[in-house]
Amino acid sequence: MRSLVLKKDEDRRIRAGHLWVFSNEVDTKKTPLTDFAPGEEATLLDARGKALGSLCVNPASLICGRLHSKRPGIPLDESLLRERLAAALAAREQYFSEPWYRLCHGEGDYLPGLVIDRYGAHLTLQLGTAAMEARRELIVRALEELVHPASLRFDSDIPARGLEGLSRLPESSGPVPEFLEVPENGCRFTVAAAQGQKTGWFYDQRANRREFARYAKGADVLDIFSYVGGFGVTAAAHGARSVTFLDASEPALALSRRNMAANAPGVPVETMLGDAFQRLGELAEAGRRFSLISLDPPAFIKRRKDAAQGVAAYRKINLLAAGLLAPGGVLATSSCSHHLDGAELGRSIAHASAKLGRPARLLYTGAQGPDHPVHVAMPETAYLKCRIVRFD
Known part of the structure; x- marks a missing residue:
């Protein structure tokens, strides 16, 4: 996993817990954003080289990095996705007795760029970042294991996808009801x-x-x-x-x-x-x-x-x-x-x-x-x- 280095004094917000890195905060002389592929994982470093966590990078976006872990070298892989989605599901089941709710709420569930609404056996998903789009199949596999949906709809007509350089054409899986x-x-x-x-x-x-x-x-x-x-x-x-x-x-x-x-x-x-x-x-x-x-x-x-x-x-x-x-x-x-x-x-x-x-x-x-x-x-x-x- 490569590193993404911040400019001097641009680490304060991240140390306070914020998950976003903006493109003007990156030391592009040390780590050019153009060297990264959209959705690629990296370890975030401050200007002195101290690790701040793991994030996914999109060089085409103003928000060029979104942290998914405060530890370095942590991939956003199927295991982590399943773990975070399972935690989100458990939290909802504490609040609600029936399966009608927002199952995942992006940064609030430590999965930046992922929104999932649950309607009984149907799920509607918004993959708002290149990182989540690249992990679509992993997300679907985790959901099939956790909630066994009968159908999924990908709501892609959202401005965030345009800002990330992603297609805004809708897609679906299974018999989506009208x-x-x-x-x-x-x-x-x-x-x-x-x-x-x-x-x-x-x-x-x-x-x-x-x-x-x-x-x-x-x-x-x-x-x-x-x-x-x-x-x-x-x-x-x-x-x-x-x-x-x-x-x-x-x-x-x-x-x-x-x-x-x-x-x-x-x-x-x-x-x-x-x-x-x-x-x-x-x-x-x-x-x-x-x-x-x-x-x-x-x-x-x-x-x-x-x-x-x-x-x-x-x-x-x-x-x-x-x-x-x-x-x-x-x-x-x-x-x-x-x-x-x-x-x-x-x-x-x-x-x-x-x-x-x-x-x-x-x-x-x-x-x-x-x-x-x-x-x-x-x-x-x-x-x-x-x-x-x-x-x-």
């Missing part, structure tokens, strides 16, 4: 296996949807960026009076209607197709009001350089949503952008409160669920924020 059924919080959701967003379902919001339902009894609910209805359907099943879904995808709205019929058949349902900013403005002009609103947008800040524009978008959408609340109404607002911290989300809520002249009280602070573990030395892995607020 639809999957996900049990959660007393409901059963139908999601599209191949055509859905991301890996099909957002397990990370499970606990926040359960908390949202606490305020559902007798409520008129608006579910913004609803996807297949996770928040709205859960509220309906827990006593909501009506639910309106707003999303830019008609197939997603069709599944929202299907999930409402399956879980809360007597509750009136309305779907709205279109851009959320525009449709929320139309609802305000029409004088519509809701007593319970979920706002769960996609990441408005995908890159740090887009932070200012993204913060403005979060403030605008939160103001629009809060403006539709009836007196005493409750807003659950979320952000899945790791570039927006919890304090900034709080400022978006405070901005809406001040603009509307309505005092607001924080009722709940939530994050991603335990099947999306946070690596304590990597704030990037703590991406999901949820705040539930009452506007008086």
